[in-house]
Amino acid sequence: MSLNELYREVILDHYRAPRHHNHLDSPDGSAQGNNPLCGDEVTIELNLNGDRVSDVAAIGVGCSISQASASMMSEAVFGKTREEIDELVRKFKVMMAIEESAEEVVDPDRPGSALGDLEALQGVRKFPVRIKCADLPWITLEQALESAE
Amino acid sequence: MTDLAHIRSDFPILQEEMNGHPLIYLDSAATSQKPTAVIDAISGFYQKTNANVHRGAYTLSDTATDLYEEARARVAGFINADRREVAFNRGTTSALNQVAYGWGLNNLEPGDKVLLSLMEHHANIVPWQLVSRHTGAELIYAPYTDSYALDVDALESLLDENVKVVSITAMSNVLGTINPIRHIADAAHRAGALMVVDAAQAVPHMTVDVKQMDADFLAFSGHKMLGPTGIGVLYGKLDLLEAMEPAEGGGEMISDVQLDSSTWAEVPHKFEAGTPPIAEAIGLGAAVEYLEKLGMEAVRSHEIDLTAYALDRLGAIQDLTIYGPTDVETRGGAVAFTLADIHPHDIATILDQQGIAIRAGHHCARPLARSLKAPATARASFYVYNIRSDVDALVDGLEKAREIFGVA
Numbered sequence: 001m002s003l004n005e006l007y008r009e010v011i012l013d014h015y016r017a018p019r020h021h022n023h024l025d026s027p028d029g030s031a032q033g034n035n036p037l038c039g040d041e042v043t044i045e046l047n048l049n050g051d052r053v054s055d056v057a058a059i060g061v062g063c064s065i066s067q068a069s070a071s072m073m074s075e076a077v078f079g080k081t082r083e084e085i086d087e088l089v090r091k092f093k094v095m096m097a098i099e100e101s102a103e104e105v106v107d108p109d110r111p112g113s114a115l116g117d118l119e120a121l122q123g124v125r126k127f128p129v130r131i132k133c134a135d136l137p138w139i140t141l142e143q144a145l146e147s148a149e
Numbered sequence: 150m151t152d153l154a155h156i157r158s159d160f161p162i163l164q165e166e167m168n169g170h171p172l173i174y175l176d177s178a179a180t181s182q183k184p185t186a187v188i189d190a191i192s193g194f195y196q197k198t199n200a201n202v203h204r205g206a207y208t209l210s211d212t213a214t215d216l217y218e219e220a221r222a223r224v225a226g227f228i229n230a231d232r233r234e235v236a237f238n239r240g241t242t243s244a245l246n247q248v249a250y251g252w253g254l255n256n257l258e259p260g261d262k263v264l265l266s267l268m269e270h271h272a273n274i275v276p277w278q279l280v281s282r283h284t285g286a287e288l289i290y291a292p293y294t295d296s297y298a299l300d301v302d303a304l305e306s307l308l309d310e311n312v313k314v315v316s317i318t319a320m321s322n323v324l325g326t327i328n329p330i331r332h333i334a335d336a337a338h339r340a341g342a343l344m345v346v347d348a349a350q351a352v353p354h355m356t357v358d359v360k361q362m363d364a365d366f367l368a369f370s371g372h373k374m375l376g377p378t379g380i381g382v383l384y385g386k387l388d389l390l391e392a393m394e395p396a397e398g399g400g401e402m403i404s405d406v407q408l409d410s411s412t413w414a415e416v417p418h419k420f421e422a423g424t425p426p427i428a429e430a431i432g433l434g435a436a437v438e439y440l441e442k443l444g445m446e447a448v449r450s451h452e453i454d455l456t457a458y459a460l461d462r463l464g465a466i467q468d469l470t471i472y473g474p475t476d477v478e479t480r481g482g483a484v485a486f487t488l489a490d491i492h493p494h495d496i497a498t499i500l501d502q503q504g505i506a507i508r509a510g511h512h513c514a515r516p517l518a519r520s521l522k523a524p525a526t527a528r529a530s531f532y533v534y535n536i537r538s539d540v541d542a543l544v545d546g547l548e549k550a551r552e553i554f555g556v557a
Contacts, residue, residue: 003502007495007553016490038494038510039518039525061524063494064554127498 005123006130007064010072015064020074024057029148033140035132040066042137044074044144051081058137065121065130070137072118077141085145089138091115095122096131153443153451153533159184160534170504173539178322178350178483178530179508180372183436187375190435194428202427203401203418217427220434221417227437228367229358230384236417237430240381241349242272244368245316247383247420248345249276250396252366253314259285262312264342266291266299266328267520268321271513273347277316286313290516297324297474301332308340315342319351319362323512323528324473325456325480327351334363343389349373353532354452354481356445359384371429375533376436380429383420390416397422448533452482455531459484459540466547468556472521482531485512488547489556493527499553500546507543 024030027045034041040062047055058074060067073092077085093099095112112119124134157163160182165172174182200210202217218232225232238244253276257263263277267290277288289312291304299317308315315337320327334344346367351357353374359367366389371380385393395402395413399422404412413419440448457477463469468489474480488496493509500507508528511518518524529543550556 003499003549003553006498012554039515040494041524063492063525065495130494130498133494 006127008120008123010117010120011064011068014068014071018058018067018071020056020058020071020078022057023059024055027057029144031140031143031147033136033143035136040133040136042066042070042140044137044140046144046148048148053077053080053085063133065124065133066136069121069134072121073137073141076116076118082145089142092118092138096134097125098131098135153447154536156443157534157536159186161185163534167504167506168502173505173542175529175531175535175539175543176506176508177373177532178528180378181353181375181532182534183377184375184439186439187377187432187435191377191428191432194431201424213427216431217425220430223434223437224382227441228352228384229360231387233416234384234387234390236383236390236420237425238381238383238420239379239426240370240372241347241368244381244383245272245347246276247396248366249280251393252343253277253280254283255394257281257284257286257313260311261286263288264291264304264307264312264315266293266304266317268293268299268324268326268517269318269514270322270347270349271515273316273318274516293326297326297472298479299326299328301329304333305336308336308342310341312340312342314345316345316347318347319357320354320481322350322483323485323514323517323526325483326474327479327481330362330364338363350481350483355449365389371433371436374436375439376433377429379426380433387416390420395419395422399423401425443533451533452531453477455535455537455540456480456482456484458537459529459531462540462544466544469547472523472526483528484530485526485528487523487526488550489554491550491554491556493525495554496527496547496550499550500543503542503546503549505542505546
């Protein structure tokens with residue numbers, strides 16, 4: 001297991017300079033997620049234009065993995081439809097081995113290859129105790145989307 | 150300095166590897182490792198003398214009862230208590246819940262106050278919160294000073310006649326701070342309050358004498374002092390234990406049971422409902438015997454030496470902040486720190502890959518973490534089996550963390 005696989009440059013970049021890191025004025029949906037065992041916290045806020053996420057905020061405190069995951073996720077969902085986001089969430093969970101996949105996985109060595117920047121998080125899979133860190137923003141995103149309905 | 154390096158071979162787990170490196174265990178404030186003497190006592194009990202206690206009309210049960218009660222006597226002697234003043238339970242959490250529910254629930258009223266400190270573990274906060282919901286008592290908190298000592302002056306100014314319980318840790322599991330319990334107990338008693346002591350971190354690491362402390366109740370756990378999990382101790386002054394209601398009912402703790410009421414067994418059995426953790430109590434007895442052989446003065450002096458070395462070496466790392474007293478005479482061997490902008494979980498993962506086990510997070514003390522403005526810290530903690538080279542490995546590991554995170 002290589003620490004360099006876990007702490008890729010892009011992860012450290014998102015940790016230190018998180019994107020979409022300002023609260024929205026009056027979000028259509030929001031949710032707070034936290035991991036009571038380790039204290040990581042993430043707040044996701046979003047605005048919808050019809051079915052499409054027109055704006056998003058991901059704000060939190062926690063480890064590099066949770067906060068980079070939130071930041072990368074916010075970039076990935078910006079401008080996407082609910083359906084596209086569902087697909088993204090599914091691909092993410094398959095990459096992280098949180099959900100089993102019956103089909104696809106284009107390249108077994110790179111299960112996240114369809115996810116762009118987010119692929120950088122696939123190193124986390126080899127550190128089972130940290131998967132929950134990477135997953136926290138995604139669980140919170142689903143709750144924020146539900147609250148907007 | 151007392152060199153305890155020779156005892157490392159008593160701890161089989163120290164021969165193990167973690168992630169391809171020799172295990173360097175720096176998380177004894179969470180749970181300690183176990184010497185062969187303790188492991189053998191537990192397995193020996195199951196192999197040769199296992200039976201339920203205080204029940205059987207046969208020799209094996211009598212032997213098990215003797216071993217269980219011998220363990221109680223040994224533990225009582227270790228803290229200078231009478232054996233009737235030592236009730237076994239699951240651990241510190243269980244013991245503090247017994248005081249909160251057994252004494253607090255029956256004696257606290259609206260307008261009463263329970264005085265805690267900002268450096269308490271959740272186990273010494275949440276039971277009082279639960280009981281205050283029923284009693285209407287208010288919880289108040291004494292702060293700590295800029296140098297991470299309990300602010301005793303502030304504590305005393307909070308101690309008015311409405312305070313009925315003062316419940317304070319003898320040694321902080323995060324800051325390492327050793328609190329002046331006797332001084333606080335005297336102040337509590339002058340104000341007419343009970344003194345409850347969370348001694349989970351103190352009993353394993355220093356001489357604890359309940360009479361010298363003048364503690365009314367005192368709680369600690371077996372697993373942090375070389376013993377097994379699932380066993381803990383509630384000490385209480387005899388008259389207080391005799392007057393206190395049990396928090397749990399069931400078998401073994403009764404004298405007689407009628408259809409709508411019961412009478413209780415003598416102390417301490419009235420606080421030991423159900424089949425107790427027998428093997429665990431015997432294991433704890435073996436742990437106490439082991440510690441007595443080392444001598445608690447030697448344990449303390451070993452840890453003072455190691456902590457001084459750790460504070461020295463960690464303090465030399467750039468951008469590293471230590472949260473706790475700098476004077477080793479006033480602190481134990483739990484050293485909480487942060488390093489630059491590297492999150493403690495990331496520090497823990499990087500150290501883990503080098504075989505080094507530390508704790509990261511809020512250490513079950515979120516009010517303290519919030520007040521420190523450090524929602525998470527990394528914590529290295531030492532015990533009898535740690536040596537200076539463990540500290541060296543920690544320092545090397547932290548340099549690696551700086552490198553990975555590109556901290557100049």
